[in-house]
Amino acid sequence: GIQVEQSPPDLILQEGANSTLRCNFSDSVNNLQWFHQNPWGQLINLFYIPSGTKQNGRLSATTVATERYSLLYISSSQTTDSGVYFCAVEQSSGSRLTFGEGTQLTVNP
Amino acid sequence: GAGVSQTPSNKVTEKGKYVELRCDPISGHTALYWYRQSLGQGPEFLIYFQGTGAADDSGLPNDRFFAVRPEGSVSTLKIQRTERGDSAVYLCASSFSGSYNEQFFGPGTRLTVL
Numbered sequence: 190g191i192q193v194e195q196s197p198p199d200l201i202l203q204e205g206a207n208s209t210l211r212c213n214f215s216d217s218v219n220n221l222q223w224f225h226q227n228p229w230g231q232l233i234n235l236f237y238i239p240s241g242t243k244q245n246g247r248l249s250a251t252t253v254a255t256e257r258y259s260l261l262y263i264s265s266s267q268t269t270d271s272g273v274y275f276c277a278v279e280q281s282s283g284s285r286l287t288f289g290e291g292t293q294l295t296v297n298p
Numbered sequence: 299g300a301g302v303s304q305t306p307s308n309k310v311t312e313k314g315k316y317v318e319l320r321c322d323p324i325s326g327h328t329a330l331y332w333y334r335q336s337l338g339q340g341p342e343f344l345i346y347f348q349g350t351g352a353a354d355d356s357g358l359p360n361d362r363f364f365a366v367r368p369e370g371s372v373s374t375l376k377i378q379r380t381e382r383g384d385s386a387v388y389l390c391a392s393s394f395s396g397s398y399n400e401q402f403f404g405p406g407t408r409l410t411v412l
Contacts (some may be wrong), residue, residue, distance in 0.1 A: 219398050230387060232341075232403040239398075275340055283354060284329065284397045288340030 191216045195289035202266050202296050206256050206268045210261040210292045212276030220245075220279035221252050223261050235261070268298045270282065300324075303405035304390050310410045312379055319375040319407045325393030330367055330373050331391040332399060341389050347373060348396055380411045 192215040202208055212221070223235040236243050237248040238259065243250055247266075252259040263270055273293050279284040303322040311317050323330050328349055333341035341343045343357040355365075362380075367373040377384055387406040393399040 194338075220399065220400070224403075229405070230408075231405050232389070234400065236401060237400040279342070279397065283349075284346050285343040285354060285357065286332065286333075286341075286391075286401060287343070291340055 193289040213260040218278040224275045302405040321390030323396045327392035329396040358363040
């Protein structure tokens, strides 16, 4: 099956700092989503981005499908950004999402 | 409803017991998915429904796990003869119509098998 690798596994920032999270995948995909899992376990949709660039406030994402990677940018981080960020892909052969292991982000005041 | 809902939010059971977990998808979504998340890991796929039928059940770990969606809306995940290793958060997601559509997740059911 498809492999999804996220880096870094852990990231500690001071409030106000910027960061870039990376997702590499091993095969062509129909769909790529970024999620934020809050401390209560809820997966919050950030981006549906099989290709191209999207922005939503302080967050933006870019997927380069031909090179099989996606980047999530967080600018001017806030303590409420803390949590686990997951990248998930839908392989061309099916509907299921395959998740990476996540990036644990901690933003300190 | 406004989002995917799951009940119960928490379930504690004893080894060997039978449990049912319920998922209510976003209204109008024909595709429904079950995933399982163990501590410190990303969610893992269990089963996918398109309408009433299971289009892909290849993620179910063994025959103790079964899921139904009789009317194409609400789904129930059933686990027989629970084992301690079944303890995890069970997540449900729905999308408008399967492939190439964004999936939206419910809050999950935390299952603890003692």
